[in-house]
Amino acid sequence: MPELPEVERVRLTLLPLLAGRRIEKVRVAETRLRAPVDARALRRAAAGKHILGLRRRAKYLLVDLEGEKILLMHLGMTGRFRIVRAGSRDQVHDHVALALDDGNEVRYNDARRFGLVQVLARGEEAIHPRLRDLGPEPLGAGFGPATLATSARARRRPIKTLLTDATVVAGIGNIYACEVLHAAGIHPGRTASSLSPRRRERLVASIRSLLQEAIAFGGTTLRDFVDAGGEAGQYGEKLRVYGRESEPCETCGRRVRRIVQAGRSTFYCPGCQH
Ligand SMILES: [Zn+2]
Numbered sequence: 538m539p540e541l542p543e544v545e546r547v548r549l550t551l552l553p554l555l556a557g558r559r560i561e562k563v564r565v566a567e568t569r570l571r572a573p574v575d576a577r578a579l580r581r582a583a584a585g586k587h588i589l590g591l592r593r594r595a596k597y598l599l600v601d602l603e604g605e606k607i608l609l610m611h612l613g614m615t616g617r618f619r620i621v622r623a624g625s626r627d628q629v630h631d632h633v634a635l636a637l638d639d640g641n642e643v644r645y646n647d648a649r650r651f652g653l654v655q656v657l658a659r660g661e662e663a664i665h666p667r668l669r670d671l672g673p674e675p676l677g678a679g680f681g682p683a684t685l686a687t688s689a690r691a692r693r694r695p696i697k698t699l700l701t702d703a704t705v706v707a708g709i710g711n712i713y714a715c716e717v718l719h720a721a722g723i724h725p726g727r728t729a730s731s732l733s734p735r736r737r738e739r740l741v742a743s744i745r746s747l748l749q750e751a752i753a754f755g756g757t758t759l760r761d762f763v764d765a766g767g768e769a770g771q772y773g774e775k776l777r778v779y780g781r782e783s784e785p786c787e788t789c790g791r792r793v794r795r796i797v798q799a800g801r802s803t804f805y806c807p808g809c810q811h
Contacts, residue, residue, distance in 0.1 A: 539612045541710070542748055542752045543612075546752055547612070547617075548593045552590075554643075555591055558639060564633070566627065567632040571611070571651050574633060579654065583606070586603040587603040594707070595707035597667070598611070606657065607657045607661070609656075609662070610653060614649045616651070618646070620641055622642070630647055631645070631646045632654075670703075671708075674708065675745070676748055682738045685741065688702075693730050695725060701801070709744065715778050719805060725805050777806075779804050780804065782804060791809075
């Protein structure tokens with residue numbers, strides 16, 4: 538499943554290809570995504586309109602359109618974008634196509650169809666049920682050690698579970714939660730409220746540097762994620778604990794352990810995480 542770095546990578550790849558272009562035609566081949574695609578609303582919102590920008594909120598992409606509409610998109614489990622020349626043959630699972638005024642077509646392809654393509658009114662992103670409860674962006678100014686302290690006081694939950702709660706901080710998924718805790722030397726089962734201010738600061742710094750690094754490397758290659766330019770991410774090779782049960786930790790040599798927290802696998806090193 539694409540996580541924040543992958544989605545940001547898709548945004549960075551698509552932005553120069555989309556910004557300022559006019560959408561000439563909208564084609565919907567399959568409406569059955571996580572929520573049904575309203576083909577008529579999509580055509581009315583997008584056809585003939587310029588693309589003003591492309592934003593990311595947590596793992597959602599928001600396409601700002603000329604006029605009053607926004608396209609809300611989510612890659613779900615297997616969603617990806619392909620840029621092809623207009624008229625080239627559809628691939629299996631190409632569900633939505635936007636033909637641009639430069640002869641290119643953006644195609645949304647999603648084998649498992651857990652993704653999302655929805656039309657919102659401008660401003661609706663602040664109150665939309667899918668977006669309104671999201672916490673601050675981990676790479677944004679609204680997130681810092683104080684955010685974790687406030688949440689920690691409110692909820693005495695394991696720090697790993699807290700980090701993957703999108704209402705506390707938006708978009709840190711299972712893989713990166715494991716990796717940042719390893720980088721910061723924090724045991725995943727520790728309650729957030731037991732962390733000293735210095736360790737909370739170290740955790741926030743690890744979150745920022747790890748996500749930035751993952752974005753630079755193009756994200757992980759788990760499952761069949763491929764970014765908009767068709768390039769596979771390189772970050773998978775750099776994972777230190779995730780998916781490495783019983784392998785020696787590269788930092789201290791102890792074997793990586795797997796436990797289950799809130800129904801998800803957590804990987805950690807008993808040698809360097811306390
Ligand atoms: Zn270790």
